[in-house]
């Protein structure tokens with residue numbers, strides 16, 4: 208069901224420092240910071256030949272990653288995103304298999320303008336999984 212790894216998201220306490228690490232130390236192509244108020248994050252996109260890394264900084268009061276950073280002060284891997292062809296078919300199949308979908312179970316438009324859902328980390332080896340229809 209799942210296809211390519213679309214991105215790995217890393218929560219960071221200092222976006223400029225993290226962007227500089229990827230740009231200068233690792234020699235990757237990094238975007239300017241992009242505010243995504245609907246998602247409660249400011250993001251820097253790191254483009255790799257085979258996938259993307261998204262550096263996430265909390266934005267606003269109800270950021271979904273603020274709590275994560277409280278527990279992981281120096282930052283850490285927040286989620287992985289896998290591509291699916293049909294997000295509703297994928298969701299129905301996952302629910303049928305006993306996986307839990309976060310939120311109301313309806314896809315939302317994600318950071319790339321495409322429908323996404325998040326799956327409960329306890330069902331996936333302790334890793335928050337995002338699926339994105341491409």
Ligand code: CO
Nearest residue numbers: 214216288337
């Ligand atoms: Co994501």
